[in-house]
Amino acid sequence: MCELPPSRLPTGPAEFTIEQYARLAAAAVADAGLDGRVVDGLVTGQLGESATFVPSTVAEYLGIPANFAEIVDLGGANAVGMVWRAAAAVELGICQAVLCVIPGSWNVPASPLKPIPGIEERSWFGASSNLFGSPQAEFEVPYGNLGQNAPYAQIARLYGEVYGYDPRAMAKIAVDQRTNACATPDAVFHGQPITVEDVLASPLIADPLHKLEIVMPCQGGAAVLVTNSELAGRSRNRPVWIKGFGERVPYKTPTYAEDLLVSPIKHAAEQAFAMAGLSRGDVDMVSIYDCYTITVLMSLEDAGFCEKGKGMQFVRDHDLTFRGDFPMNTGGGQLSFGQAGSAGGMHHVCDATRQLTGRAGAAQVPDCSVAFVSGNGGIMGEQGALVLRGD
Secondary structure: OEEOOOEOOOOOOOOOHHHHHHHHHHHHHHHHOOOHHHOOEEEEOOOOOOOOOHHHHHHHHHOOOOOEEEEOOOHHHHHHHHHHHHHHHHHOOOOOEEEEEEEOOOOOOOOOOOOOOOOOOOEOOEOOOOOOOOHHHHHOHHHOOOOOHHHHHHHHHHHHHHHOOOHHHHHHHHHHHHHHHOOOOOOOOOOOOOOHHHHHHOOEEEOOEEHHHEOOEOEOEEEEEEEOHHHHHHOOOOOEEEEEEEEEOOOOOHHHOOOOOOOOHHHHHHHHHHHHOOOHHHOOEEEOOOOEHHHHHHHHHHOOOOOOOOHHHHHHHOOOOOOOOOOEOOOOHHHHOOEOHHHHHHHHHHHHHHHHOOOOHHHOOOOOOEEEEEEEEOOOOEEEEEEEEEO
């Protein structure tokens, strides 16, 4: 496992994405204490330098003779999707060790290539999915339904109309996670505690979401190594077992959601817990994707940790810090640790892994043996879940 310390500003010389892949891959293998030659599988995210042939490009650069190579394109659900695909490849005997790598730095050199003449909006590495006659370009963008802040605020407003809305309970999510970040030296907001009043006094970005309820973009990246049991036993760290996983991807744009107040994590979590043969009561900590506080609330409810519509009461009744009765996002989450692009989702996998291997330092949850991890892409349209166990 490797998670680069996040930074709000570029640090060091600019790197191409392919170079970030190499740095993260080497660090993850070194952390496991294994020889890099055991790696025979690769799961990647996007690659700025190549719109196509991404896994083979990365495998070639890293020198991996991959028996299994795949690109996952699920936004914030990438990390969870990568881990279960890697686990499936290992379980089937296709691979013995699969690298899952997500560069998250935006400190990338300018492209040496030029845009295609006559296509002004197109960059050298590809085009936005909202351009060139896509459904979003025709039916969504002209009406202002674009970006992230407004759609998530729309979900929060609808939730409030149906179930009621307590701004102080929502602010408490951000406050408890900031407490966790203050116990995590690498976090962007380490040493900067906040109060509920601070959250509510921060600028209202999209009603009812305040600035301190919205994720902090940063520079970084993360990688994990998924291996068979024999290699896991040789690792220098305590193994973490992937006991269950689930995924559900029903839509891209929330306009087409069957029910905006029931997110796809409901199905993914049910599948993951059923596969693991464990219940919500067995979980010692949760690492919930937290691009917005409303994402956390919806995920807690839909993943089955509390009754639908009772999430705010659940938050009020529980201490969500690493020392509390319901530890959540113990590294600070993306709200306070930082969101390094798509690698933000891998932060949650790393957060849970650190807890299960006893490597969380001052934020360690005592006797932590079972963790739940969620991933969320787009506007709550691409969701995945993992149930992990440490021995």
